[in-house]
Amino acid sequence: MDGLIKFPESWTLDIATPIDAGIKTISRQFAGFFDGVNAFISFFLNLAQDILFLIPWWVLILVVMAGGYLAIRRIGSAISYGAMVLIIGLFGYWDLMVYTLSIVFVSVVFALVIGLPYGILMAENKKVEHFSLVILDAMQTMPSWVYLIPAVSFFGLGRVPAVFATLIYALPPVVRLTSHAVLHVDKETLEAAKSFGTTKIQSLIQVKLPQAAPTILTGVNQTTMMAVAMVVTSSMIGAKGLGTEVLIAINRLEVGRGFEAGLSIVFIAIVMDRLTQGLAKSLPYNQTRKA
Amino acid sequence: MPVKIEVKQVSKIFGSKGSKVLETLGNQFDKQEVMQRTGHVVGVHDATFSVNTGEIFVIIGLSGSGKSTLIRCLNLLHRPTAGSIEIDGEDICEYSRDQLRDLRRKKIAMVFQNFALLPHKNVIDNVSFGLRVRGESRPDSRQKALKMIEMVGLAGYENEPIQSLSGGMKQRVGLARALANDPEILLMDEAFSALDPIVRRDMQYELLNLQQKLQKTIVFITHDIQEAFKIGDRVAIMKDSKIVQVGTPEEILTSPANEYVERFITGVDKTQVLSVKSIMHLPGCLVQLRDGPKLALQEMRMNGVSSAFVMDQALRFKGIVNLQDTLQAIKDKQPLESILVHEVIEVEPSTTVSDLVPLAQKSPYPIAVTENGRLLGIVTKSAILGSLA
Numbered sequence: 001m002d003g004l005i006k007f008p009e010s011w012t013l014d015i016a017t018p019i020d021a022g023i024k025t026i027s028r029q030f031a032g033f034f035d036g037v038n039a040f041i042s043f044f045l046n047l048a049q050d051i052l053f054l055i056p057w058w059v060l061i062l063v064v065m066a067g068g069y070l071a072i073r074r075i076g077s078a079i080s081y082g083a084m085v086l087i088i089g090l091f092g093y094w095d096l097m098v099y100t101l102s103i104v105f106v107s108v109v110f111a112l113v114i115g116l117p118y119g120i121l122m123a124e125n126k127k128v129e130h131f132s133l134v135i136l137d138a139m140q141t142m143p144s145w146v147y148l149i150p151a152v153s154f155f156g157l158g159r160v161p162a163v164f165a166t167l168i169y170a171l172p173p174v175v176r177l178t179s180h181a182v183l184h185v186d187k188e189t190l191e192a193a194k195s196f197g198t199t200k201i202q203s204l205i206q207v208k209l210p211q212a213a214p215t216i217l218t219g220v221n222q223t224t225m226m227a228v229a230m231v232v233t234s235s236m237i238g239a240k241g242l243g244t245e246v247l248i249a250i251n252r253l254e255v256g257r258g259f260e261a262g263l264s265i266v267f268i269a270i271v272m273d274r275l276t277q278g279l280a281k282s283l284p285y286n287q288t289r290k291a
Numbered sequence: 292m293p294v295k296i297e298v299k300q301v302s303k304i305f306g307s308k309g310s311k312v313l314e315t316l317g318n319q320f321d322k323q324e325v326m327q328r329t330g331h332v333v334g335v336h337d338a339t340f341s342v343n344t345g346e347i348f349v350i351i352g353l354s355g356s357g358k359s360t361l362i363r364c365l366n367l368l369h370r371p372t373a374g375s376i377e378i379d380g381e382d383i384c385e386y387s388r389d390q391l392r393d394l395r396r397k398k399i400a401m402v403f404q405n406f407a408l409l410p411h412k413n414v415i416d417n418v419s420f421g422l423r424v425r426g427e428s429r430p431d432s433r434q435k436a437l438k439m440i441e442m443v444g445l446a447g448y449e450n451e452p453i454q455s456l457s458g459g460m461k462q463r464v465g466l467a468r469a470l471a472n473d474p475e476i477l478l479m480d481e482a483f484s485a486l487d488p489i490v491r492r493d494m495q496y497e498l499l500n501l502q503q504k505l506q507k508t509i510v511f512i513t514h515d516i517q518e519a520f521k522i523g524d525r526v527a528i529m530k531d532s533k534i535v536q537v538g539t540p541e542e543i544l545t546s547p548a549n550e551y552v553e554r555f556i557t558g559v560d561k562t563q564v565l566s567v568k569s570i571m572h573l574p575g576c577l578v579q580l581r582d583g584p585k586l587a588l589q590e591m592r593m594n595g596v597s598s599a600f601v602m603d604q605a606l607r608f609k610g611i612v613n614l615q616d617t618l619q620a621i622k623d624k625q626p627l628e629s630i631l632v633h634e635v636i637e638v639e640p641s642t643t644v645s646d647l648v649p650l651a652q653k654s655p656y657p658i659a660v661t662e663n664g665r666l667l668g669i670v671t672k673s674a675i676l677g678s679l680a
Contacts, residue, residue, distance in 0.1 A: 186407075188403055188404075188405055188407040189407045189408070189410075191363075191368055191403070191407065192401065192403055192407035192408075193409075193420075193424075194368060194395075195366055195368060195395055195399075195400070195401040195478075196395060196396065196400065196420060196421040196424050196425075197391075197392040197393070197394075197395030197396035197421075197424060197425060198424050199392070202424055206409075206420075206423075206424075207409060210409070210411040210412075211409075211410065211411060213411075
């Protein structure tokens with residue numbers, strides 16, 4: 001009787017063990033491969049860091065202000081973005097900010113390199129779309145911490161697994177929005193292009209992508225925001241940055257320190273968000289501008 | 292005129308099992324019922340017609356009648372489920388992908404109802420789109436595009452963004468884009484339907500004007516019967532996916548194929564379309580010049596009229612004699628020639644009735660319809676009034 005009401009304890013499905021075994025095998029079998037990837041990602045991380053450290057601090061602030069002005073077209077907003085970066089410096093977090101930014105940049109660039117073509121492929125191919133949607137749903141609903149575990153198994157601790165986990169977490173928006181944008185280009189203009197004898201590639205490059213660009217850039221913006229959010233989480237696996245400070249503050253119950261570090265992350269998020277949104281607005285044609 | 296496009300028994304059924312559904316369709320079917328029974332939409336059923344080189348062929352029908360589907364079959368934007376479409380004697384349904392692309396790039400171009408311009412490009416880049424697509428160099432295509440922009444009356448606007456243009460101007464760009472490829476065939480899908488009435492009239496005039504110069508083969512879709520009769524050399528009327536009647540506007544007006552066509556054409560200002568040929572009749576009272584006034588009087592009496600039309604031996608129209616003058620001539624023993632009234636208005640058989648109305652007001656006599664001097668018939672005032680009704 002009991003078995004009809006309570007879920008029978010003898011019924012079990014264990015996929016944890018095989019997954020563990022699988023991951024272990026993969027990380028052992030392909031150790032060479034992962035070392036290669038590790039070196040590859042490290043190279044870009046170091047490059048980003050070096051460049052960011054090479055730029056004098058006041059130039060970086062000026063660049064942020066200039067970018068902010070181009071994006072929003074308001075002097076006040078531009079100055080406030082510059083001020084945010086300055087405040088991060090005043091908190092004493094300039095170096096940590098650079099570490100964080102370099103992880104964000106590298107993750108976003110990788111996400112775009114993978115996500116943009118994949119989104120286009122998804123839009124053009126119904127079969128790819130069907131199975132990808134399921135995977136994308138899973139990627140977006142899976143708690144972000146879960147990605148940290150295989151990342152560590154493959155790459156150990158540090159910045160590289162952080163990039164790996166951030167990449168997976170930040171990938172879905174750009175894929176989704178790229179695919180959506182390309183699929184929902186005005187049907188009549190596509191028909192018109194076809195009636196002039198365009199090839200598939202011509203139609204994609206000359207008609208679909210320019211019209212899809214604003215939505216695609218919204219995807220880029222979303223992906224960047226996700227990456228900023230994930231970078232904090234990934235400090236748990238030893239990626240040095242602003243997240244590390246938050247983690248330390250939690251452990252020591254230092255409210256003030258946590259607040260400073262947290263605020264710095266918020267500032268970075270705001271500045272990145274406005275700058276990437278400005279990118280979309282700077283396009284010659286923008287659907288959102290249509291009255 | 293040689294045939295340019297030959298459409299034979301073309302059907303288009305939308306859905307995965309189109310050809311199977313087509314087999315089950317009889318000659319009579321209800322689109323709604325087919326939709327519910329099979330989930331397939333009948334776009335076009337068994338359309339057969341031909342378009343001659345250099346003519347404007349109009350396909351007219353209410354929305355949902357299949358006219359837009361049919362025109363999209365002509366450049367295979369929709370592939371027919373059955374039937375064949377021959378352009379210059381070649382069945383384009385048999386074309387390979389490359390051949391089809393070539394056809395679209397060189398021979399056939401289309402103008403769309405909602406313009407379908409590329410919003411991220413300016414006027415000149417839109418107009419040169421087709422040229423760039425087929426691989427012409429940038430300077431070449433810009434030069435051709437500029438010429439087209441000028442031709443459609445948009446000179447000076449070439450660098451304007453598309454969004455800044457009015458509807459009429461946008462469609463001029465659409466027309467220029469289609470013409471830039473110098474196609475032999477122009478497909479126009481409700482090209483003027485989205486424009487307001489005054490702009491639409493201008494564009495109709497512009498199209499006829501351009502056609503004078505360019506002599507393209509044009510297939511034009513509309514739901515406006517006035518527009519169809521105004522610009523069409525021949526018109527096909529569609530109803531429920533089928534073509535009901537094909538003919539010149541005049542043929543359709545004078546002998547509508549069925550009640551539907553009749554209802555469709557009510558409200559049309561027929562005088563714009565009807566020529567005098569269709570309302571003229573042979574004069575009952577016809578005399579030759581060598582006949583004397585006595586014979587003329589007898590003819591008038593027999594027909595119960597007060598005037599007679601006079602011809603010479605070669606049947607050339609000479610004039611009219613009226614009853615009073617004839618009686619006088621009999622008394623004075625004068626020949627008919629001396630009492631001929633020459634102020635009779637003569638018109639060509641192709642004159643439209645609307646042009647006839649002001650003429651008829653000026654003359655007390657019926658109007659003579661002549662061709663190279665030969666009398667073909669006469670138009671009485673009552674006939675004109677009758678055609679206006």
